[in-house]
Amino acid sequence: MPEQKKPMPLSGYTILDLSVMTAGPVGTMLLGDLGADVIKVEEPARGDLARDLGNQFVNGESVQFMSQNRNKRSLRLDLKSAQGKAVFLRLAKTADVIVENFRPGTVDRLGIGYDAVRAINPQIIYASASAFGQSGPYAAWPANDPIVQAVAGLMDMTGEAGGLPVRLGAPLPDFGAAAMMALGITTALLHRQRTGEGQRIDTSLLGAALFSTIPRDGETIRSGKAPSRLGSGHPTMVPYRNYEGSDGKYFFAACFTEKFWTNLCRVLDRTDLLSDPRFINNTQRTANRHLIDAILEDIFATQPAAHWVKTLSKADVPCAAVQDYHTALTTDPQIRHTGAVLHLEHPVAGPMTNLANPLNLHGTPVQMRRPPPVLGQHSEEVLREHGFSGSEIDALLSKGVVKGSRMDDVDQDLVAPAVAG
Incomplete structure (x- = not known):
């Protein structure tokens, strides 16, 4: 008899992922790595905004999108239509978690917000990530990671002495919010297991950015002064x-x-x-x-x-x-030793790399089960699994409420579980 693989920590949990861009998708990718079935619900025409972002594409697939959406399945669904809303709520009735990172109020206007879902699924965990939070004077602002860096004071404290404020080289508020959201969801799942209660969760890039400044907060409030820009220097430690060096490095x-x-x-x-x-x-x-x-x-x-x-x-x-990022990813011996860079096979883009989940569970390790999905790649598959009949699916497809893969000629034999290299 073949050896039975251990179930992953989040095996059996279904997440409907409405999120786009970075913070939400990275958070759900972390959960997908841990075994959750993440169904990425995407706008039918273009899908996640990240599919069109950046300037690097492989056979039409965005490198930016592929970096943050592995271990997910893609469903193209028109949530602005009455039928699309009905399909979503039917899926939500048996889902465990819903994730969204639209501007506050958007999901309520679409009729798929927390209250609407809770009415049919009281145990749902509904997680929202936003730039500034769900309420307050900035809640409706259009914003992304650097806008939050500016508001949180991160940009002002970064840069050379006497120089201009500088954007951080990586979108750390996005990733802080992603990690906090993933932590919140797993905590809420544990709470639900113990009590049977679902709940709403929200986190923000602003909250994550401010939290990441510890211990600058205490120093700043106590001194009454904002941190000075010191380049690579530290405000309270020297050297x-x-x-x-003599070689200019x-x-x-x-x-x-x-x-x-x-x-x-x-x-x-x-x-x-x-x-x-x-x-x-x-x-x-x-x-x-x-x-x-x-x-x-x-x-x-x-x-x-x-x-x-x-x-x-x-x-x-x-x-x-101080080494450049390309060197870090490709030749640094410690980074190579830790397996931080994964090698996957994408059904359209071919060989690609992803950064590994940094969480190491030695008993139930994370797994790279799926490469990032092609837009709509799993639309029919997901609906079938959730009880939609063939005639229902055909009707939804014919009306454009649901759409299939953006490339009808994707060779499904290539869409095999990818193994980390």
Whole structure:
């Protein structure tokens, strides 16, 4: 008898995913990785907005979309039509979770909001992610990740001293909201298992962005001053920044304890700095950062960056080369060792990569069961599984309420569960 695979943590749970762009789709992708059946309900004409975003496409498939939608099935459904609404509510009657990240009020106007679904499925968990929250003066603003960075103060505290505010290089508020939403959903599922109660959940990019600034919040409120832009430097720890080697390359050194400061001085043969009253503790080093940085810059300019990374690491000083993102993804030995980059086969785009789920459950590991779906790839399959008859499906297709795959010639033999490489 073949060995039975363990069920995944979220096997058996069905999620209707109405979300688009990044925060919602990444959150549901995390849950799909854990075994949930994520049905991505998409607008019939174009689907998720992310399908048209960016400037890199493979056979018409957006690289941006594919990066955040694995382990899902796609259903093209016209939610603006009465029949489309009826189809959705029929699916929602037996679903476990619904996720949306439209502007507040949109799902209610469509007649598929929390109250409408709860009336037919009292145990539903209904999760909403938005830019600023479901109410308040900014709730209706059009916004995305950098708009939230600007409001939350992240952009103002980022950049070189004396320079302009800078957008973060990665959409961290989006990913913070995605993680918080996934945590909220799994918590609500546990609560429902214990009590039988469903509930509504909402989180926001603004909330996630502000939460990610800990411990800057306490420092700012106590001092009454906003954090200064310090480039790669730190407002309360010195030395703690990028330094340049003799070859023009950079490395980051972080002495966030007295032990690491002592180790640094010893390996540089500058133990005199340990007794210098200007650098006697972190408070004094912070007040005199320009002095200690000037000393270190002169020392580090004598050898290539790689020399300092090796020398300081051996002396137990936290440091690392500042490498570009392509190098990190393709050649960094630690990143390769952790399996952070997955290799999948897409039915239209062919070989592709995704970033792995960073959660490691050793007893029930995450699985890459499906590549990102082609728009409408699973429309008929999903409806059949949820009790729609062949004649009902044909009628919905003929009226355009439901649409099938955007490419009728997709070879279904290629749509096999993808194995992480």
